[in-house]
Amino acid sequence: MLLDGIGKRYRIGGPWVLRDVRLELRPGRVVRIQGHNGSGKSTLLRVIAGIAEPSRGTVSERPSTGYVPERFPSALPFTTEQYLRHHARMRGVPASQGSRWLERFGAEQFAGTAMKELSKGTSQKIAVTQALLGDPRLLVLDEAWTGLDTAAREELAAVVRERAEDGACVVFVDHDPARLADTTDERWLVRDAALHASQQAVATDRTAIEVTGIPGTVSLAELLPSLPGLPESSALSALSALPKSPEPGVITGGHRIVVDAAHSDEVLRRLLALGPEVHIVAVSQAGAQIRAAKEA
Numbered sequence: 296m297l298l299d300g301i302g303k304r305y306r307i308g309g310p311w312v313l314r315d316v317r318l319e320l321r322p323g324r325v326v327r328i329q330g331h332n333g334s335g336k337s338t339l340l341r342v343i344a345g346i347a348e349p350s351r352g353t354v355s356e357r358p359s360t361g362y363v364p365e366r367f368p369s370a371l372p373f374t375t376e377q378y379l380r381h382h383a384r385m386r387g388v389p390a391s392q393g394s395r396w397l398e399r400f401g402a403e404q405f406a407g408t409a410m411k412e413l414s415k416g417t418s419q420k421i422a423v424t425q426a427l428l429g430d431p432r433l434l435v436l437d438e439a440w441t442g443l444d445t446a447a448r449e450e451l452a453a454v455v456r457e458r459a460e461d462g463a464c465v466v467f468v469d470h471d472p473a474r475l476a477d478t479t480d481e482r483w484l485v486r487d488a489a490l491h492a493s494q495q496a497v498a499t500d501r502t503a504i505e506v507t508g509i510p511g512t513v514s515l516a517e518l519l520p521s522l523p524g525l526p527e528s529s530a531l532s533a534l535s536a537l538p539k540s541p542e543p544g545v546i547t548g549g550h551r552i553v554v555d556a557a558h559s560d561e562v563l564r565r566l567l568a569l570g571p572e573v574h575i576v577a578v579s580q581a582g583a584q585i586r587a588a589k590e591a
Contacts, residue, residue: 361426507549
């Protein structure tokens with residue numbers, strides 16, 4: 296598959312999100328797309344998957360494609376089984392494939408559940424399952440690991456390796472620079488609307504949350520590491536106590552929590568769910584954390 300001279304903007308006269316992109320996607324390759332938030336990574340993946348048309352340039356020889364979007368529309372008027380049957384019918388494959396993938400990702404018990412009732416993690420498993428129906432020759436994953444539990448994350452990594460070994464091309468974006476580091480064949484960086492070859496993982500955006508009023512009975516060490524996709528050791532190392540203010544009437548004490556930006560919404564939700572006494576003092580960008588990735 297070849298993207299040649301691809302440009303993309305969302306309105307006439309608007310800024311170019313992508314400009315003069317040329318990318319050849321070859322069978323059996325695992326390709327990572329990198330870049331900071333808002334750089335155009337998701338737009339590039341939508342063009343690759345055929346979800347978005349380029350404003351200029353051509354896309355040729357696109358094979359059968361499975362796509363996991365960054366935001367999966369889970370509140371659909373179907374049960375899980377109905378939704379997967381619909382996709383299987385469109386792709387001309389047996390409906391039993393949906394059941395097989397549900398079982399592999401540990402979600403077979405939700406086959407009869409209305410999709411609007413699924414948890415975020417289970418919805419993400421359904422998003423991955425529909426993309427794998429028909430064993431596509433091009434698999435496009437936009438933050439597909441986000442929201443998955445540990446077992447499902449490992450299973451998806453195994454599936455990526457299997458698809459590549461079978462000759463499919465896998466293109467992915469993920470917030471963790473170490474994701475599939477031992478499997479990735481190519482890394483490309485989206486920067487200033489252009490695509491650049493990259494030899495290492497780029498910085499991961501971080502968010503700092505300052506919070507007060509957390510009940511003394513709550514263990515932050517237990518609260519944060521349970522987040523899907525958050526490295527087990529990073530929560531403890533990212534917590535620090537806020538200094539107490541000597542001024543009367545000022546809210547004092549608390550914690551400063553630094554997490555990957557991709558997890559900030561979930562951290563805020565969990566903190567606020569602790570009760571009305573919890574106050575979010577500030578949310579800000581905390582810089583970046585860079586981890587080098589192994590070259591395959």
